[in-house]
Amino acid sequence: MCGIVGYVGKRKAVPILIEGLKRLEYRGYDSAGIAVLDKEGLLLEKTAGKVAILENLLKNKNFESTTGIAHTRWATHGEPTDLNAHPHLDCKSKIAVIHNGIIENYRSLRELLLRKGHHFTSDTDTEVLAHLIEEYYKDDLTKAVRVALSQVEGTYGIAVVCSDHPDLIVAARHGSSLVVGRGDKENFVASDVSAILRHTNQVVYLEDKEVASVTSKKFCITTIDNVEVTPQIQEISWTLDQIEKGGFPHFMLKEIFEQSSTLQNAMRGRINQEEGTTRLNGLNLLYEELHHIDRVILTACGTSWHAAMIGEYLIEDLAQVPVEVEYASEFRYRSPIINDGTVVFAISQSGETADTLAAVRETKRKGATALGICNVVGSTIARETDGGVYIHAGPEIGVASTKAFTSQIAVLTLLAIFLARMRGMSVERGKEITSALKEIPSQVENILKKHSYIKEIASQYYKKNNFLYLGRGINFPAALEGALKLKEISYIHAEGYPAAEMKHGPIALIDENMPAVVIALKDNVYDKVLSNIEEIKARKAKVIAIATEGDTQIEDRVDQVFFIPKTLEQLTPLLSIIPLQLLAYHMAVLRGCDIDQPRNLAKSVTVE
Numbered sequence: 105m106c107g108i109v110g111y112v113g114k115r116k117a118v119p120i121l122i123e124g125l126k127r128l129e130y131r132g133y134d135s136a137g138i139a140v141l142d143k144e145g146l147l148l149e150k151t152a153g154k155v156a157i158l159e160n161l162l163k164n165k166n167f168e169s170t171t172g173i174a175h176t177r178w179a180t181h182g183e184p185t186d187l188n189a190h191p192h193l194d195c196k197s198k199i200a201v202i203h204n205g206i207i208e209n210y211r212s213l214r215e216l217l218l219r220k221g222h223h224f225t226s227d228t229d230t231e232v233l234a235h236l237i238e239e240y241y242k243d244d245l246t247k248a249v250r251v252a253l254s255q256v257e258g259t260y261g262i263a264v265v266c267s268d269h270p271d272l273i274v275a276a277r278h279g280s281s282l283v284v285g286r287g288d289k290e291n292f293v294a295s296d297v298s299a300i301l302r303h304t305n306q307v308v309y310l311e312d313k314e315v316a317s318v319t320s321k322k323f324c325i326t327t328i329d330n331v332e333v334t335p336q337i338q339e340i341s342w343t344l345d346q347i348e349k350g351g352f353p354h355f356m357l358k359e360i361f362e363q364s365s366t367l368q369n370a371m372r373g374r375i376n377q378e379e380g381t382t383r384l385n386g387l388n389l390l391y392e393e394l395h396h397i398d399r400v401i402l403t404a405c406g407t408s409w410h411a412a413m414i415g416e417y418l419i420e421d422l423a424q425v426p427v428e429v430e431y432a433s434e435f436r437y438r439s440p441i442i443n444d445g446t447v448v449f450a451i452s453q454s455g456e457t458a459d460t461l462a463a464v465r466e467t468k469r470k471g472a473t474a475l476g477i478c479n480v481v482g483s484t485i486a487r488e489t490d491g492g493v494y495i496h497a498g499p500e501i502g503v504a505s506t507k508a509f510t511s512q513i514a515v516l517t518l519l520a521i522f523l524a525r526m527r528g529m530s531v532e533r534g535k536e537i538t539s540a541l542k543e544i545p546s547q548v549e550n551i552l553k554k555h556s557y558i559k560e561i562a563s564q565y566y567k568k569n570n571f572l573y574l575g576r577g578i579n580f581p582a583a584l585e586g587a588l589k590l591k592e593i594s595y596i597h598a599e600g601y602p603a604a605e606m607k608h609g610p611i612a613l614i615d616e617n618m619p620a621v622v623i624a625l626k627d628n629v630y631d632k633v634l635s636n637i638e639e640i641k642a643r644k645a646k647v648i649a650i651a652t653e654g655d656t657q658i659e660d661r662v663d664q665v666f667f668i669p670k671t672l673e674q675l676t677p678l679l680s681i682i683p684l685q686l687l688a689y690h691m692a693v694l695r696g697c698d699i700d701q702p703r704n705l706a707k708s709v710t711v712e
């Protein structure tokens with residue numbers, strides 16, 4: 105969602121804040137703003153549109169300030185206009201607030217504050233925070249923030265400055281990530297470490313309902329009830345290179361091309377080839393507890409939910425443990441049956457998705473074990489679960505998730521093998537799967553070498569407005585994910601379907617204007633998928649097939665075919681998704697879309 109960055113130190117704040125905002129822009133990008141503290145008081149600049157527009161506006165201003173806060177927004181309440189952009193000010197323009205999250209009781213707070221004579225200038229929920237803090241402010245900003253937040257329902261990551269305190273930022277969180285970065289005679293706050301990584305890799309993750317009082321020399325953390333907290337400093341291992349584009353035109357393409365190495369990272373040290381099994385030490389479960397698992401629930405959102413669906417096939421097929429896949433947003437609001445042997449895995453790249461986090465909390469409330477499959481180390485889900493597995497994909501910046509998806513599948517495969525070997529699976533079968541898995545990174549590399557062919561295919565199809573994506577078995581979720589990638593970044597309508605279901609509805613849509621992308625691999629349903637292709641062709645639609653290398657039957661039946669290397673059926677989504685990611689990417693480029701910041705989307709959805 106929104107991005108927050110703050111600086112307090114001896115250097116000029118504006119360039120540091122703008123650079124931080126640019127790194128956070130993937131979180132939200134419909135408006136941006138900055139507030140800095142100067143001898144003259146609070147200086148503010150904000151605008152609808154991207155950070156580049158804000159940067160331009162600031163060019164002639166020459167702000168010398170060494171303390172400031174900045175924000176890039178993903179609108180929840182109020183349109184993305186100049187007025188609704190953050191920061192928001194109190195009546196006297198002394199206090200500035202930036203906010204990520206949603207203040208659920210903002211209407212009643214606003215009415216209360218209006219009655220007390222406050223004037224509002226925006227349609228946002230955030231503005232109530234500025235006025236509420238003003239209401240309680242005498243001379244202690246931190247105290248006023250604490251008291252104000254005790255009246256607030258909802259989620260927030262906030263940073264606040266006040267013109268009476270030119271060397272102070274107050275930050276707080278509840279449900280929206282916030283870190284304090286420790287520098288040398290300077291300190292930072294940010295919604296995400298990538299914003300401040302250039303300056304420091306020493307950070308403290310705030311916990312819910314904690315308030316940090318940050319000056320250039322030190323920071324103190326308390327709870328909102330004013331109980332002192334000892335900060336736990338963590339060292340971030342991500343490098344600056346990892347969060348830059350490295351010569352690629354877009355983060356998404358860079359991340360697609362990283363998949364050979366990110367898959368290796370997901371598997372490194374986790375395969376025990378000799379015994380045909382895997383090691384997942386982070387699960388933190390005893391042998392007996394692992395044996396006791398008789399049901400697995402995989403819960404997630406978006407792309408991670410598609411990875412969960414693939415996980416369902418893998419765990420049921422290999423380990424014969426029943427699996428349910430649940431949208432996290434649904435899980436939290438129904439009464440899922442959780443018994444003694446149920447384990448819930450929350451899958452989340454960011455580890456901050458509000459619905460997935462709520463599902464974790466619901467699981468724990470019901471007394472069950474909640475485990476995480478996350479990318480971002482130290483993220484809220486990673487911290488709140490009882491254990492889990494990091495996917496080690498490195499920072500994913502492109503809003504459309506790519507490398508995190510394949511790494512999630514790799515980890516789910518390791519998990520399936522692990523559970524399977526504790527149950528009925530033989531060493532031989534285990535060895536067969538683990539050695540095929542080890543081949544995957546180089547097979548991905550080979551697919552990526554043929555990426556210009558995908559570009560050529562894209563050039564023939566990018567003007568079409570509707571697509572059907574079909575797959576069967578374990579490649580049905582891959583088809584869903586291929587369709588999602590296309591929707592997200594090219595705004596082309598695309599529907600994913602199990603190939604055989606096509607006859608029950610989607611076939612009505614098929615004509616020469618609706619191409620179909622069909623995953624038609626040499627597996628046990630290959631012949632049936634060929635029949636589906638015939639049905640599509642009979643209705644004059646074009647077909648792009650993803651097929652297995654060495655398949656000689658398919659070429660004559662489809663319009664274009666992209667071959668992927670042969671592997672075990674269980675591992676095919678790790679390969680079939682690569683050309684689909686590239687297809688979406690190239691179509692979106694040809695349509696002139698904003699690849700890394702597609703409209704209306706955000707990388708990390710920290711509101712319900």
Ligand code: G6P
Nearest residue numbers: 406407408452453454457505706
């Ligand atoms: C957003 C992103 C998606 C992502 C989903 C879940 O919708 O745009 O790319 O798949 O959130 O995110 P998570 O971080 O929990 O995997």
